[in-house]
Amino acid sequence: MLATPGSLPPAAQDARWAYETKQDGQRAVVYLPGDGSLVLRARSGEDITAAYPELRPLGAALGRTAAVLDGEVLALDRRGRADFQLLQSRMGLAGSPARAARLAATAPVHLVLFDVMHLDGRSLVRLPYLRRRARLEELGLEGPFWSTPGALVGHGRQALDATRAHGLEGLVCKRLDSVYEPGVRSRAWIKIRNMRxxxxxxxxxxxxxxxxxxxxxxxxxxxxxxxxxxxxxxxxxxxxxxxxxxxxxxxxxxxxxxxxxxxxxxxxxxxxxxxxxxxxxxxxxxxxxxxxxxxxxxxxxxxxxxxxxxxxxxxxxxx
Missing domain, CATH: 2.40.50.140 (Nucleic acid-binding proteins)
Structure with a gap:
C-alpha cells in the first residue's frame, strides 16, 4: 500500500487520523514463515534478504507464529536519522552476500515496522488500520536492528512541526478506519514531505x-x-x-x-x-x-x- 502526496487532514477530522514519521529508506515486505527464517522483498518483488544479513535473527522473533509485515530498511547517521545515501552502499548487494556481511558489521541497517498484513495464518488486510496497528504492537518486535515506532492519533499539526524541528523527512497520515490496499496508492494514506x-x-x-x-x-x-x-x-x-x-x-x-x-x-x-x-x-x-x-x-x-x-x-x- 502506497501513500498519496498531500497535506494535513482538516482540523475537524484530526482525531480520525494517525501520524507516523515518514522514513527515508527502502520499503520492504517482511515474510516470517514461522520456521525461524526470514524473507525480505522490495517493492519490485525482488528478494533482498541477502543484502541485510543482520536482520535474519528477526525470523525467530515470533517463534512458530507466521506473519507478513510492512516496513522500511534504514541506514542511520550519527544522530540517529535516516540517511538514504548511507543506505545506497547496502542496496543491491543481494547477489554479493560476502560483501553484505562485511558491511553489516561496519554499517548495520535498522528495520522499522509499521503494519501487519497476515498473522498466524489469517489475513488482516480488511481490518481497519487501528486494529492492525494494535496487533502489530502486541507482537513486541523490538530488537538490535529492528523496532516498531509508535504512531500518534490526532495532533497532526504538532506531529508535522516536530518532524520539521528535528530535520526529519516528513509525516505519513493514516486514516484510522482504512483497510490495507496492496499495491494501491491510496488517499487513506497521505505523505507530507518537509522538503519540496x-x-x-x-x-x-x-x-x-x-x-x-x-x-x-x-x-x-x-x-x-x-x-x-x-x-x-x-x-x-x-x-x-x-x-x-x-x-x-x-x-x-x-x-x-x-x-x-x-x-x-x-x-x-x-x-x-x-x-x-x-x-x-x-x-x-x-x-x-x-x-x-x-x-x-x-x-x-x-x-x-x-x-x-x-x-x-x-x-x-x-x-
Missing part, C-alpha cells in the same frame, strides 16, 4: 566546461504527462565530484540520437539519453509552464524504476 522534492527522469545532459570538460555540467530532467516525457528544467548543482563521475558513466551507456522529450526543448549542445535514470531533486516552486525553479540534485533513485517515478503527480504549478 520531485522524482524526475533524466533525458539528456549538457557538457560541462573547464575542469568539467567531458562531464555533465547539467542534467535535463523530465516528468511523465500521459505517454509523453515533458521537460521540466535543467539541474546543474547538488553533486559531489564522485557523483558527477558516476552519472557520467551511467549516461554514456544510455546515449541515443533521439530526444526523449515531447516537445523537444531548446537545449543547444544537448546529448540525449534513454530516460532510464530516476533522480530526486529539490526545488523552490513550479512556474505556470510547469518548470522547476532553482532545482538542485539530491540523489539517484536506484530503488525506483522509470515507471514508478511517474507515480507521484507533479505539484500544481504556481505563479
Amino acid at each position: 522534492t520531485a522524482d524526475v527522469l533524466v533525458g539528456g545532459w549538457l557538457p560541462g566546461k573547464g575542469r568539467l570538460t567531458g562531464l555533465p555540467g547539467a542534467l535535463l530532467a523530465g516528468q511523465r504527462a500521459g505517454r509523453d516525457l515533458r521537460y521540466v528544467g535543467s539541474v546543474g548543482t547538488g553533486w559531489s565530484e564522485a557523483e558527477r563521475g558516476e552519472l557520467a558513466a551511467l549516461l554514456r551507456t544510455l546515449t541515443t540520437d533521439v530526444c526523449p522529450f515531447t516537445p523537444v526543448p531548446r537545449a543547444p549542445g544537448a546529448h540525449w539519453v534513454l530516460p532510464r535514470l530516476v533522480g530526486e531533486i529539490r526545488f523552490s516552486t513550479r512556474t505556470r509552464a510547469g518548470m522547476l525553479r532553482q532545482p538542485s540534485w539530491l540523489r539517484l533513485r536506484t530503488d525506483l524504476t522509470p515507471e514508478e517515478s511517474a507515480a507521484d503527480l507533479p505539484d500544481a504549478p504556481e505563479s
